[in-house]
Amino acid sequence: MxxxxxxxxxxxxxxxxxxxxxxxxxxxxxxxxxxxxxxxDPHDYFDSALGACKALTVTLYARQHEIPLTGITVAIERDGSQERAGKYGLNVTLTLKGPLSDEQRTLLHRIADRCPVHKLMTSTEVTIATHLADAEASQ
Structure with a gap:
C-alpha cells in the first residue's frame, strides 16, 4: 500500500x-x-480513520454473526487542547440502529473498541522513518 x-x-x-x-x-x-x-486537515483524517474503522468493524461483525444491525453512526468529538503536552482525546459516541437486544448492543459496543485502528492508536508502537529523495528526483 x-x-x-x-x-x-x-x-x-x-x-x-x-x-x-x-x-x-x-x-x-x-x-x-x-x-x-x-x-x-490531517487531524480530521486521523479522527475519521477511527470512526470509519469502528463503523466497518461493527457492521462486519454484526453481519457475520447475524445480528440485526441496520446501520451505525459513529460521532467523534476531538479534544486536541493538550496535544502539545502529549494528550489527544477522542470521545466516540456509537448509535446502533436496528432491533437489537441489550446484550447485542453491549457486544457491538465492545467490538467497536477492537477495530484495528483503535488498537493501532492505543496499543501499538509505531515507527516512522523519513528519508529525503535524491536531489535529482526533486527537480
Whole structure:
C-alpha cells in the first residue's frame, strides 16, 4: 500500500493524497493556520480513520454473526487542547440502529473498541522513518 501526497499549484497548503493510485483525496489547513480550509486537515483524517474503522468493524461483525444491525453512526468529538503536552482525546459516541437486544448492543459496543485502528492508536508502537529523495528526483 502506498500513499503519495503532492502540493497543488496556486494554493498555499492544499495537497492531493493518492492512495495506491486508486483513490484521490485532498487535504488543506484551516484558514486560521493560513490554509483555505478547502479540505480536511490531517487531524480530521486521523479522527475519521477511527470512526470509519469502528463503523466497518461493527457492521462486519454484526453481519457475520447475524445480528440485526441496520446501520451505525459513529460521532467523534476531538479534544486536541493538550496535544502539545502529549494528550489527544477522542470521545466516540456509537448509535446502533436496528432491533437489537441489550446484550447485542453491549457486544457491538465492545467490538467497536477492537477495530484495528483503535488498537493501532492505543496499543501499538509505531515507527516512522523519513528519508529525503535524491536531489535529482526533486527537480
Amino acid at each position: 502506498s500513499v503519495t501526497v503532492n502540493t497543488l499549484p496556486n494554493s498555499p497548503f492544499r495537497h492531493t493524497i493518492e492512495i495506491d493510485g486508486k483513490h484521490s483525496l485532498f487535504t488543506d489547513l484551516p484558514v486560521k493556520l493560513g490554509g483555505e480550509g478547502s479540505a480536511p
